[in-house]
Amino acid sequence: MNRKHLVFIVNPKSGVEREKAIQRAIDNRLDSDIYSYEIQHTEYAKHGTELARNAAANNAFAVVAVGGDGSVNDIVSGLLGTETSLAIIPKGSGNGMARAMQIPLNEEQAIDVINKGNTIKMDIGYANDRPFISNAGVAFDALISRKFAKSTRRGFAMYSWLVTKHMWTYNEWDWDITIDGKHMKEKAFIVCVANGTQFGYNFQIAPDANWTDGLFDLIIINKFPKILSAAIVVRAMTGTLTSSPYVKHYRGKEIVISHPELKLMQTDGDAHQCANKVHFKMVHSAQKVIVP
Incomplete structure (x- = not known):
């Protein structure tokens, strides 16, 4: 055999x-x-x-x-x-x-x-032709990805420290967003295009995302008061983030996000340079994966 x-x-x-x-x-x-x-x-x-x-x-x-x-x-x-x-x-x-x-x-x-x-066929996203599996982003999460990559320390404690250090000095931007041809403007400090449910450490940025549905879950988070920080984290860790009034949730197959000052994006936690616009495309059932 x-x-x-x-x-x-x-x-x-x-x-x-x-x-x-x-x-x-x-x-x-x-x-x-x-x-x-x-x-x-x-x-x-x-x-x-x-x-x-x-x-x-x-x-x-x-x-x-x-x-x-x-x-x-x-x-x-x-x-x-x-x-x-x-x-x-x-x-x-x-x-x-x-x-x-x-x-x-x-x-x-x-x-x-x-x-x-046991094998499934998983969707794969592309951000300006860079493939990603879990998620990609253009705002605060891209900044944290770059800072975390440059850090000599790893782990949840370091990641949390970076988030806490930079969150309150990071300004919201006015984003131009197009989802499957429909244009909108959104003010946000996190703009995440998700194929999977989480960033890591069980922080569920898109709890309803599905690897096999052929759709992105677009998560937009507005700045929230400091006093609500713990509540937002609890929501993320328990899979209820999208029920927060500070979070908006959209779905689509093709997404374009732009801002005149956009220079940085992240794909699966790795930061990359970009220029003003990121074009996200979904490829359905693109990769076989062994899962439980």
Whole structure:
């Protein structure tokens, strides 16, 4: 019986102990009757995209992204347009994609998901031709993504500190927004185009988003009084953010967001330069993913 081949792609910067834990989990739990495997390592930025593309060209059944949302994005960028599936062993900071897909954060339990092999076809969004899986944004979240990337510390505490530090000095902008041809103006400090439900750390920016419905969920958040900060966070952590009077929720397949001073956007937590306008397009059922 021919076994299906898996390619695990690991960032060696994650540390020796973490890689040993991954190897132990593979040895202990991967079903060797179903799968053969190899482990490959990224050596530079976007190397994961190249490795994933090569794995697909060599007919790998699945590429296993061992890392966070940025690593997953890199690997999906190499798999799009192929028949090779994506699998995830979450080893990042926020792990928004894995949490939203209910993939366990424990290595061995994540491999159990791979053993079962349940696959869906997931939608993929594009922001000015950059693919994204979970979400993209052009306002406050883009700023925080850039600050977090430059920080030497990781984790929820650092992310929360950056949000708290910059939230009250970040001004709302008057945005031009077009959704499926319908134009509107919105004043907001967060403008998020979501395919998945959360940023990470279980902060559910778009609790009603669905990976497979062919639609973006556009979340617009207005500045709110400081006294309501805790209440907004509770709503986000409990999946009720869109019921806040400070939040607006729209859906659409194609979205254009612009502002004369727009220079920064984020896709899946990675910040990028842009110029005045971001064009978001949805591709339905674009990528096979192994999920629980």
